[in-house]
Amino acid sequence: xxxxxxxxxxxxxxxxxxxxxxxxxxxTNTYKIPLAEGLVRIIFTPVEQAVSKLAYGVNGWFxxxxxxxxxxxxxxxxxxxxxxxxxxxxxxxxxxxENQRLQALLDYRQNAPRFDLVTAAVIGREPxxxxxxxxxxxxxxxxxxxxxxxxxxxxxxxxxxxxYETSAKVMLILDPRSAVxxxxxxxxxxxxxxxxxxxxxxxxxxxxxxxxxxxxIKGDIIITSGLGGIFPKGIPVGEVYDVKNxxxxxxxxxxxxxxxxxxxxxxxxxxxxxxxxxxxxVPPQPGVKQ
Amino acid sequence: xxxxxxxxxxxxxxxxxxxxxxFLQVGNARPDLLLMVTVSAALISGRTSxxxxxxxxxxxxxxLTAQFFGMYTLAKLITGYTxxxxxxxxxxxxxxxPLVAIFLATIFHEIILYICALTxxxxxxxxxxxxxxxxxxxIYNCLLMPFVYxxxxxxxxxxxxxxxxxxxx
Numbered sequence: 001x002x003x004x005x006x007x008x009x010x011x012x013x014x015x016x017x018x019x020x021x022x023x024x025x026x027x028t029n030t031y032k033i034p035l036a037e038g039l040v041r042i043i044f045t046p047v048e049q050a051v052s053k054l055a056y057g058v059n060g061w062f063x064x065x066x067x068x069x070x071x072x073x074x075x076x077x078x079x080x081x082x083x084x085x086x087x088x089x090x091x092x093x094x095x096x097x098e099n100q101r102l103q104a105l106l107d108y109r110q111n112a113p114r115f116d117l118v119t120a121a122v123i124g125r126e127p128x129x130x131x132x133x134x135x136x137x138x139x140x141x142x143x144x145x146x147x148x149x150x151x152x153x154x155x156x157x158x159x160x161x162x163x164y165e166t167s168a169k170v171m172l173i174l175d176p177r178s179a180v181x182x183x184x185x186x187x188x189x190x191x192x193x194x195x196x197x198x199x200x201x202x203x204x205x206x207x208x209x210x211x212x213x214x215x216x217i218k219g220d221i222i223i224t225s226g227l228g229g230i231f232p233k234g235i236p237v238g239e240v241y242d243v244k245n246x247x248x249x250x251x252x253x254x255x256x257x258x259x260x261x262x263x264x265x266x267x268x269x270x271x272x273x274x275x276x277x278x279x280x281x282v283p284p285q286p287g288v289k290q
Numbered sequence: 291x292x293x294x295x296x297x298x299x300x301x302x303x304x305x306x307x308x309x310x311x312x313f314l315q316v317g318n319a320r321p322d323l324l325l326m327v328t329v330s331a332a333l334i335s336g337r338t339s340x341x342x343x344x345x346x347x348x349x350x351x352x353x354l355t356a357q358f359f360g361m362y363t364l365a366k367l368i369t370g371y372t373x374x375x376x377x378x379x380x381x382x383x384x385x386x387x388p389l390v391a392i393f394l395a396t397i398f399h400e401i402i403l404y405i406c407a408l409t410x411x412x413x414x415x416x417x418x419x420x421x422x423x424x425x426x427x428x429i430y431n432c433l434l435m436p437f438v439y440x441x442x443x444x445x446x447x448x449x450x451x452x453x454x455x456x457x458x459x
Contacts, residue, residue, distance in 0.1 A: 012341060012371060016364060023360030027410045033359060040353040044305065051309040059313045 108153035116272040132174040155236035155259025181227035189215040207254040319426035326438040337374030344370025365402040388439035396428035
């Protein structure tokens with residue numbers, strides 16, 4: 001057995017040496033083995049061709065699958081991009097809208113230098129049958145206090161009923177508890193009344209306490225009268241769209257379409273102080289009834 | 291025809307290595323089916339099989355690729371011999387055995403090739419080669435080795451019909 005063992009070891013060592021010699025020989029072109037190479041090539045070439053063809057086919061199949069996956073991924077990516085662009089578009093539209101609103105507020109501030117105004121955003125709404133209030137994002141920190149008037153460039157919104165550090169609650173003129181001194185702007189009329197909200201028709205406040213013979217007609221613009229001490233004079237409240245007689249009395253009332261669209265209220269202006277009394281909305285003309 | 295199946299396995303390995311494996315290349319990592327067959331044979335049946343399979347698979351590959359004849363023959367021959375030496379010392383049905391064996395064998399095999407290349411005047415940065423080519427290929431071999439090893443292990447009676455013929459060198 002030891003002889004057999006050594007014999008195999010010897011064969012192994014001889015094989016290694018032979019291979020090394022052959023390797024160096026072929027590398028330096030000392031020996032060439034074209035016959036063996038050619039023979040192996042002849043045998044293996046057709047097999048390789050067949051297998052390669054099969055492999056290319058399989059690879060093509062996998063590549064198609066991979067391409068399909070790639071198309072799927074691209075599609076997903078494009079969908080996400082479209083969604084992102086859609087979101088951007090919405091955001092830009094929103095910013096544009098906000099810009100327009102803020103521009104309008106700015107214009108109003110510049111055109112109303114007698115008011116010390118604070119811009120505030122509506123951050124909460126409490127719509128309901130009995131109460132109509134909103135919450136704004138400014139409070140005592142910004143110098144706001146109870147009973148300050150809240151407006152927009154279009155007209156009167158309401159007044160602050162509670163002021164907190166960084167927010168304030170505003171009672172809208174639609175609230176049944178609200179009472180605003182109103183004045184018909186038309187120079188021939190100048191009738192005063194009280195604009196109150198209605199629980200039964202929250203979007204339509206009324207101007208009450210009008211004598212039956214008072215000159216109030218459909219289309220009259222109602223502005224604040226300045227009476228009562230809360231609202232400065234001359235702020236548009238709305239437009240009369242119907243005048244009705246009170247049942248069983250000597251009075252009548254006017255239903256008013258508010259100047260402000262309360263369903264689209266997003267930013268408001270709070271009047272911290274009015275520097276002087278507002279001049280009449282329309283300059284007095286000779287012969288006009290006051 | 292006691293070595294028919296072994297011959298067929300080597301031939302199939304050579305054909306697949308020269309055709310299909312190029313599609314399986316990932317980066318610099320390329321599996322070496324012939325090395326897997328050599329190491330499997332060495333682990334299952336010992337040095338004689340390791341040396342025989344290594345020699346013939348390397349020889350065929352050298353003849354087929356016709357670059358530097360003998361490089362792969364020598365590398366696989368020595369790897370088959372070395373791995374075959376552990377045949378009696380390992381649990382052949384341990385699932386980790388082929389993984390560890392092929393990982394180390396790949397590095398060993400590539401080091402022999404590197405030395406051969408150096409002696410033939412081909413220089414390459416050793417550690418870069420190990421990091422970029424050898425280790426990724428070793429890991430790749432680890433992924434495929436269980437199929438080759440346990441495939442051959444399952445059919446060992448068919449492949450080696452004369453039984454274990456690993457006379458120690």
